[in-house]
Amino acid sequence: MTSPRRILFVCLGNICRSPAAEGVTRAMAEGRGLTLDSAGTGGWHVGEPPYGPMQQAAARRGYDLSVLRARQFVPGDFLQFDLIVVMDADNRREVERQRPEGNHVPVRLMTEFAPETGARAVPDPYYTRDFDGALDLVETCARGLIASL
Ligand code: 4NP
Numbered sequence: 001m002t003s004p005r006r007i008l009f010v011c012l013g014n015i016c017r018s019p020a021a022e023g024v025t026r027a028m029a030e031g032r033g034l035t036l037d038s039a040g041t042g043g044w045h046v047g048e049p050p051y052g053p054m055q056q057a058a059a060r061r062g063y064d065l066s067v068l069r070a071r072q073f074v075p076g077d078f079l080q081f082d083l084i085v086v087m088d089a090d091n092r093r094e095v096e097r098q099r100p101e102g103n104h105v106p107v108r109l110m111t112e113f114a115p116e117t118g119a120r121a122v123p124d125p126y127y128t129r130d131f132d133g134a135l136d137l138v139e140t141c142a143r144g145l146i147a148s149l
Contacts, residue, residue: 004083014040014070041094057131088121113144
């Protein structure tokens with residue numbers, strides 16, 4: 001397979017983990033010509049910017065998430081992207097449930113790109129309140145993802 005150029009990050013609400021993954025990867029992969037986006041499997045926050053505490057934690061590290069707006073994942077995303085990166089196993093299940101017949105786009109866990117961490121998911125800081133811990137893991141995974149391309 002040719003190297004993926006269009007990458008979609010998916011979490012539950014699209015206001016914490018996947019916008020962080022999108023923003024961090026965009027900053028780290030600047031100039032590589034990647035098309036990056038993010039979406040949530042749930043629709044509660046559609047149209048909203050990333051969650052305030054997540055934006056602030058990201059901004060402290062130099063990532064501006066303020067222009068991002070939440071949207072819901074749709075089956076058509078399988079046709080628009082050549083790699084889908086999910087934050088946890090629930091996201092993976094919900095995304096796979098919507099896979100169009102005959103579509104073979106890879107769906108990978110974000111943590112697969114940082115096996116050395118031993119993490120099996122990016123814990124949801126909306127619930128854990130550990131925004132910096134989530135960002136630490138997202139940064140490590142984003143480095144691994146970019147290195148894998
Ligand atoms: P995220 O976190 O999936 O990392 O964006 C969440 C934010 C909000 C909700 C769930 C997860 N929510 O149910 O409102």
